[in-house]
Amino acid sequence: MASAPLYPVLCYPDPPPPVVAKALDSAGYSWVAAGAAPAAERLEPGDGWAAAVVWACDDPPAAYAFCRFLKRRDPPLSPVLLLVEARQLPELDALADDFDDFALAASAGDELEARLAHLLRRTGRGKDHQVIRYGPLALNLETYQAAVGGRPLDLTFMEYELLRFLAAHPGKVFTREALLSRVWGYEYFGGARTVDVHIRRLRAKLGEEHAGLIETVRSVGYRFGRARWAP
Numbered sequence: 001m002a003s004a005p006l007y008p009v010l011c012y013p014d015p016p017p018p019v020v021a022k023a024l025d026s027a028g029y030s031w032v033a034a035g036a037a038p039a040a041e042r043l044e045p046g047d048g049w050a051a052a053v054v055w056a057c058d059d060p061p062a063a064y065a066f067c068r069f070l071k072r073r074d075p076p077l078s079p080v081l082l083l084v085e086a087r088q089l090p091e092l093d094a095l096a097d098d099f100d101d102f103a104l105a106a107s108a109g110d111e112l113e114a115r116l117a118h119l120l121r122r123t124g125r126g127k128d129h130q131v132i133r134y135g136p137l138a139l140n141l142e143t144y145q146a147a148v149g150g151r152p153l154d155l156t157f158m159e160y161e162l163l164r165f166l167a168a169h170p171g172k173v174f175t176r177e178a179l180l181s182r183v184w185g186y187e188y189f190g191g192a193r194t195v196d197v198h199i200r201r202l203r204a205k206l207g208e209e210h211a212g213l214i215e216t217v218r219s220v221g222y223r224f225g226r227a228r229w230a231p
Contacts, residue, residue: 007030007045007047007048007049007050008029008030008031008032008045008049008050009024009029009030009031009032009049009050009051009052009053009116010031010032010033010034010040010043010044010049010051010052010053010070010077011024011031011032011033011034011052011053011054011055012033012034012035012040012052012053012054012055012063012066013033013034013035013055013058013059013062013063014033014034014035014039015033016031016033016053016055017055017057017058017105017108019105019108019109020053020055020083020108020112022109023108023109023110023112023113024053024112024113025170026109026113027113027116027117029050029116030133031053036066037066037069040066040069040070048077049077050120050123051077051078051079051080051081051116051119051120051123052067052070052077052079052080052081053081053083053112053116054066054067054070054080054081054082054083054099055083055105056082056083056084056088057083057084057085057088057105060084060088060091063082064095064098067080067082067095067098067099068098070098071097071098071099072098078100078123079100079101079119079120079122079123080098080099080100081099081100081101081102081103081112081115081116081119082095082099082101082102082103083102083103083104083105083108083112084102084103084104084105085104085105085106086104086106100119101115101118101119103115130142132164132167132168134167134170134213134224134225135213135225136148136149136150136210137163137167137206137210137213139160139163139164139167141164144157144160146160146163148206148207148210149209149210151207153205153206154205155202155205158183158184158198159198159201159202159205161183162179162183162195162198162199162202163202165179165182165183166214166222166223166224167224167225169224170224170225170226171223171224171225171226172223172224173217173220173221173222173223174221174222174223175220175221176192176195176196176221176222177192178221179195179221179222180192180194180195195221195222199214199216199222202214213225
């Protein structure tokens, strides 16, 4: 599936605090967490990281060391966004070479998104609004192509629309009636069985390894994946 590259954001630590994961998910960023330098190197994609978001509130010395690793490797990673508490502000002057910007953890939601977007505009490695990615799944919103694990999926228009809608709301449960109105439209008079048939076909096309991406929630409906910041 040909599409513009989507560079993931590196997060520290692993797992990142829910406020960070939620902010990145809500803003549509692809991200990968690493708890140490070796993991960051092992997980790095061939095209590199878009940026790094480092949470320094729980273990500041370890977080600062991780920043030094990122900025002093060859080539250095840029940009690095550091999240700190107010009590840490006096320490930052001595660390100026090890990060590109910082934000207070107390306002990590909207401010994280704004500062990260500002930093990424310099590098051209921001999020790709034309691609939805979740784990092995990629949906190209311009070409209506889909692939899982690099394997193209042969989907009908409505199968693609259903998968696109679900993948755009990971972790959220939808009733069959909600899916009928949101995907097929209010004028569609088909019954709930229409949704079940399309879900069954999607699972078959995703293959046994990835069919579990679409989960049946008993007596309710369906859920795609899980929000990684959910408790």
